[in-house]
Amino acid sequence: MAVAAMLSPEGNLQAYRDLLQYLGQRMGRPVELVQRRTYLEVNKLVTDGRVDLAFVCTGAYCQAAGxxxxxxxxxxxxxxxxxxRALIIVPAASGAKxxxxxxxxxxxxxxPLSNTGYRYPRRVLAEMGRRPGPFFGRTLFTYSHDRSIRAVAEGLADGAxxxxxVFExxxxxxPALAERVRVILRSEEFGIPPVVVPASLPDVEKSRLRRLLLAxxxxxxxxxxxxxxxxxxxVEVDPALYRVPCQEPREERCER
Known part of the structure; x- marks a missing residue:
């Protein structure tokens, strides 16, 4: 089972430990947690059929579903x-409003494949007629949302x-960490990061995994x-839930 780095590796291990144990017991075999640094690497694990199940970011799902x-x-x-939703945060003491x-x-x-952590702020800039390079003094990738929050709280970044x-x-x-940052912008609602399987996984395995998670x-x-x-x-949902976050061309989603 792969988990995208929406949390740091340590955070993922803590959050998913009980689920790994539960699935292993119900399936009668060990379930291994597989992590990679980037969303693209996790996507490749899924599309190559090297994992049977994955928790991925909304933007990463959009990239591969097509x-x-x-x-x-x-x-x-x-x-x-x-x-x-996506949140734009700044240090609590910042003058940014x-x-x-x-x-x-x-x-x-x-x-680069994150919906809330990359595509959304780029879209805000596009609506302003601006691009990240000329607009920001400097940008960086943290490769997890909790690291981005800490970067702002610790003064390593002026915004994220x-x-x-993840923030909530x-x-x-x-709570002491959260008090060191402030939200200045909230996005519209997007389809939540989904649980996915390789298209090549046998239907009987897809059904079994679905039943276990739904129960x-x-x-x-x-x-x-x-x-x-x-x-x-x-729960099960209509894939149309992801129409809005997936409507941009793939090249725009992956562009740095």
Whole structure:
């Protein structure tokens, strides 16, 4: 099972440990957690059929779904929602009140395939008639949302674009850290980062994995795994949920 680096490797290991154990017990074989530094590397694991299941970013799903080598299996439901937003954050003491106030500053992106951590701030800039290079003084990639939040909190970046779900989870776990940053912009709602499988995976295996994930909330050990993930349940959705984040050309999504 692969997990995209929306959290740092340490954060992913802690969050997914119970789910790995649950799936291994129900499937009668060990389930290994596979991590890579970039979303593109995780996508390749899926499209090459080297993993059977993956938790990927919305933007990464959009990139691979168009190639018909990755299929949507289920999505996490958080509260009553299967959507999330991008947040633009700055240090709590910053004088920035709007995105335009970040001109000439250091800005942290998450990953070149990230919907909330890269595509959204680029779209905001495009609507302003600007591009990242000329607008920001300097940009950097952190390769996880929690690292972006910490970069802003610690003064390594003057702003960042991050996943709302990761931000809220980190704020609960480390409230003192969250108090050191401030949200200045929220995006519209996007389809939540999905759970996917290789298109080449046998249908019987796809069905088995889907049933296991959909039934997690009906089992005490399953509910424990869901709690560790910060998820209420997994549900099936229409792929049309991703129409808006997937509507841009692939070249734009991958452009640095």
């Amino acid at each position: 190639e018909h080598r990755m299929e949507l299996l289920v999505v996490p439901q958080v509260g009553s929602k299967v959507t999330y 709007a995105f335009r106030d970040l001109e000439g500053r250091v800005f942290a992106f998450t990953d 674009a991050v996943d709302e779900i 989870r980190l704020a609960k776990a480390e 997690l909330q009906d089992d005490p050990e399953g509910r424990k795994a869901l709690k560790a993930l910060g998820v209420d349940r997994f």
